[in-house]
Amino acid sequence: MRFKTIMLRLFTTFIICLSISFNIGFYSQHVVLEQRRAANNIMLNDKFTEIYETLEAISAKYNIVADTSMRVQHYAKPHMVYQDFCPECGDLWGKKKENVIFVPIDQLSKLYEMERIVLNLPEQTKLSPELEPPVNIETELTSLLLILKSQSSFVHSLTQIEENTNHYIKNHMHISPGRIGKCPECIELYEKQTTLTQPISKKRHEELLKIKNGFNASTN
Numbered sequence: 001m002r003f004k005t006i007m008l009r010l011f012t013t014f015i016i017c018l019s020i021s022f023n024i025g026f027y028s029q030h031v032v033l034e035q036r037r038a039a040n041n042i043m044l045n046d047k048f049t050e051i052y053e054t055l056e057a058i059s060a061k062y063n064i065v066a067d068t069s070m071r072v073q074h075y076a077k078p079h080m081v082y083q084d085f086c087p088e089c090g091d092l093w094g095k096k097k098e099n100v101i102f103v104p105i106d107q108l109s110k111l112y113e114m115e116r117i118v119l120n121l122p123e124q125t126k127l128s129p130e131l132e133p134p135v136n137i138e139t140e141l142t143s144l145l146l147i148l149k150s151q152s153s154f155v156h157s158l159t160q161i162e163e164n165t166n167h168y169i170k171n172h173m174h175i176s177p178g179r180i181g182k183c184p185e186c187i188e189l190y191e192k193q194t195t196l197t198q199p200i201s202k203k204r205h206e207e208l209l210k211i212k213n214g215f216n217a218s219t220n
């Protein structure tokens with residue numbers, strides 16, 4: 001009886017020890033996973049932030065190119081009267097709003113910050129990176145695709161503006177500019193710009209053409 005009691009106690013102690021060590025192991029594993037998740041989250045957050053910042057920098061450059069292109073077009077086919085959406089027309093003849101002033105964003109945010117300090121308003125608190133909610137990769141990728149597609153359509157419009165400018169500066173004979181206007185010279189230039197070519201000797205090319213002609217004759 002005494003022996004059985006001792007065995008039972010030993011067995012109970014063994015189970016308790018096993019359970020504690022299992023729980024400690026489980027807990028430390030959980031902590032490691034949490035730390036890894038937080039580290040992954042910070043790493044993903046940083047990468048996505050870098051991608052967004054790069055796209056923002058590209059957009060800023062596109063804005064300069066678009067603004068300049070429209071100003072060049074203003075002179076390529078001189079605007080005699082005010083045209084909506086032309087920045088040069090806007091600068092030359094646009095009506096200025098007397099009660100509105102345009103201030104650089106950096107200067108304005110410094111002014112707002114000073115106002116906040118003077119008026120003793122609360123500062124906006126930021127979440128520390130560890131406490132930020134997990135990055136939803138699907139949502140981030142969807143938003144990146146949206147930005148890229150809008151940049152793609154923006155570049156498409158830009159190529160049309162450039163095409164028109166080239167048409168007018170080069171005095172193409174066709175009345176309407178660009179591929180939309182079906183100008184043969186604009187179409188020819190576009191084909192040249194978009195067809196990939198590779199150098200090859202004339203002799204070798206002639207050989208290949210002969211083979212092609214023979215091939216076509218045998219299949220017809």
Ligand SMILES: [Zn+2]
Pocket residue numbers: 074079083086087088089090
């Ligand atoms: Zn203009």
Ligand SMILES: [Zn+2]
Pocket residue numbers: 167172174176177178183184185186187
């Ligand atoms: Zn043309």
